[in-house]
Amino acid sequence: MNYFRPAVLSAVVLLAAQPALAEDKGVWSGEIEAGVAIKTGNTKxxxxxxxxxxxxxxxxxxxxxxxxxxxxxxxxxxxxxSYLGQFQSNYTFSEHDYVFGVARGERDKFSGYDYQTSFALGYGRHLWVSELGTFDVEIGPGVRRSKLDTGEKETEVIGRLFADLKVNISSNAKFGQEVTVLTGSDNTEIESITALTTGLTDALALRLSFTVKHNTSVPADTKKTDTHTSASVVYQF
Known part of the structure; x- marks a missing residue:
């Protein structure tokens, strides 16, 4: 898939750039989420x-x-x-500060864009870290390549802003809010993800989430904003 090549190549470069740390084998973590979503906007x-x-x-x-x-x-x-892939590497140089590189590729056949890919480098900071939660922000320049449904291609320099808030409501309930902004002269992409997660067991959880995706520049007869409301089961590892 041509629209994911920049993201994949950037991810490979980031991995190859890190030093080999033989003594520290590292720690894996993650989650798999599956469910249903109610979508409004260009599709209902x-x-x-x-x-x-x-x-x-x-x-x-x-x-x-x-x-x-x-x-x-x-x-x-x-x-x-729709399909989305994103890979990010962070290098921490102090207790609260880090630099990052992030590659992103997205295809949504009902957004007015055939694909949108981007790569950005920048600075991040852990503004708030406590037992109650965390709040991180990132900023940096990048480049974006897009193809509209009309066949028109755009390549432009962008600025990337990112904010990630996580709040521990209780021992088994968490609130999360992520906002990503990719802004350029041709288009500004905004993605907002709001989620409430409730733990069932150590590994299983239920999640309600609301996602908003907005493009300031889209082809005619295409809505600028799409929303996704979903309820899903999450497996954490």
């Missing part, structure tokens, strides 16, 4: 979705992988289909 339907988030920490380095797929078929006709 009930969709099945699968999400994977995995992380690996080793000495000063940490890596995060995010994969998502959403699809629906009604009476043999495909009415919703």
């Amino acid at each position: 339907s009930t969709d099945a979705q699968v999400k994977l988030r995995a992380g690996f920490s080793q000495e000063f380095w940490s890596h995060r992988l995010r994969l998502e797929a959403l699809r629906q078929t009604e009476s043999g006709d495909k009415t919703a289909e």
Whole structure:
């Protein structure tokens, strides 16, 4: 898939750039999420979705992988289909500060874009870390390549802003809010994910989430904003 090549190549470069740390084998963690989603905007339907988030920490380095797929078929006709892949590497140089590189690729056939890929480098900071939760922010420049449904291709320099808030409501309930902004001269992408997760066991949880995706520039007859409301089961490892 040509639209994922920049993201894949960037991820390989990031992995190859890190030093070999033989004594520290690192720690894996992650979650697999599956459920149904109610979508409004360019499509109005009930969709099945699968999400994977995995992380690996080793000495000063940490890596995060995010994969998502959403699809629906009604009476043999495909009415919703989207895929997202993201890989990020962080290098921590102080207790609260780190630098990062992140590659992202997305395809949503009902967004007005055939694909959108981006790569960014920048600075991140842990603004708040306590037993009650965490709050991280990131900022940096990057480049984005997009292809509209009309066939028009765009390549532009962008700025990336990211904020991630996690709050421990109780011993088994957590609130999360992520906001990603990729802004350029041709288009600004905004993604907001709000989630409430309740633990059932050490490994299983229920999650309610609300996702908003907005593009400021889309082809004619295409809505700028899509929303996803979902209820899902989460397996944590």
